Amino acid sequence: MVMEGKPQAPHVLIFPLPFQGHINSMLKLAELLSLAGITITFLNTPHSHHQLTHHSDVLSRFSRFPTFRFCTITDGLSPDHPRTIEFFAQIIASFDTVTKPIFKHWLISGHFGPDLTCVVLDAFFKNLIDAEDAEIKQPIFGFRTVSGCSVWAYLRVPHLIEDGQLPIRGEEDMDRMITNIPAMENLLRCRDLPGFCRVTDTNDSVLQFVVKQTQQSYQFHALILNSFEDLEGPILSNIRTLCPNLYAIGPLHALLKTKLSHETESMNNLWQVDQSCLAWLDNQPPGSVIYVSFGSITVMGNRGLMEFWHGLVKSGRNFLWVIRPDLVKGGEIEIPAELEEGTKQRGYIVGWAPQEKVLSHEAVGGFLTHSGWNSTLESIVAGKPMVCWPYTADQQVNSRFVSNVWKLGVDMKDLCDRESVATMVNDVMVNRKEEFMRSASEMAELAGRSVSPGGSSYADFDRLVNEIRLLSQ
């Protein structure tokens, strides 16, 4: 009950896209806001909620906040739908036809409670709310879970089309330099543009969808990014010319650690975590292990798997490799004896790792990653150089920034052969180790400062909390 004359406690509804990277970072935001005394309703699809509660400790962890609650909304798909990135267009279409009307009805009918202050919506979901819809009274904050550099590239896509720089005209056009993205001059080649730009027809439905969602970032009450000034300052300034009320509050997992008085590992896994790799790491020499993970949605064929495997064994380095149960699409394969032997000597394979703990382990000297934004930030915070093998979406831009702007590693984009894997792993782990370790340590220091009292992300988070409090009065 709300007492008359007393200010209401703020109540925020948070709604992520149903993918691991989105849920993970938006749950970190939910935990941070809960710690600040804000009531949170976290909305998930039943499928994601089921996976999350089965494979992580979220229920017990969030039970310490009496005003936090999970809530579910249908994604309109059948229970046995695979819900993988290959079906992205289908998932989005189903959200549009089934979820959107329910979500709107719930918002205007007070389903989430009469005290709802505002909504933090995954900005990839802008289509769930029509900008001109006067019936929705709550301010909508957009949280874009990807990098600022990829958001800025997406924002420029219409200009690239107008300019004739897009579409990409086939494989032979991939190294052409893109010339007119402010703050990225002479940096991006066609192959470094967001993965969705790799189409020969600019009317491609997924490209158009992503571009439209990004353009509509202007319509949010404010835009939240999991980034920090010392990492993406010039890019964030450019985004601010279009979305002035921008909150850069990352790396969120590091900010959360600052705010928690004791070290509790927050795990928001949709897969069963295999902790045994930590004991294996304990027995490896410092800096000797390359950690290999392609995130939660990447898929590859048997050939790709074999090239990585041969490359890792050939590199001569110790490796810890996450092979998700659904990483490889292809039938049974026979594993050559030399790979079995090489793995027994120097490797360890798990289905899902406690990644933040792994990256901060002293045995890990580098990260072979698909350049997902959470993974990139986690590597930055842990001060570990990267070998980037981007798969889709923002990852193509992130990997270019890792190699050519932040100088935190090498970009293996579009190569998938054992020689390249072995060479690039050794570049990061041995040949150029000092150079990369120096820049990785410097960036880790800046990341740490940004989430400490007086740091830019720390201050921006306080500003966000204050704004939410003001809205509730």
Ligand code: UDP
């Ligand atoms: N992750 C994990 N264990 C693994 C692989 C990944 O905990 O074995 C986590 C990782 O820490 C990150 C998230 O899954 O927070 C993946 O998000 P990211 O944005 O890097 O990539 P996506 O999965 O969205 O492609």
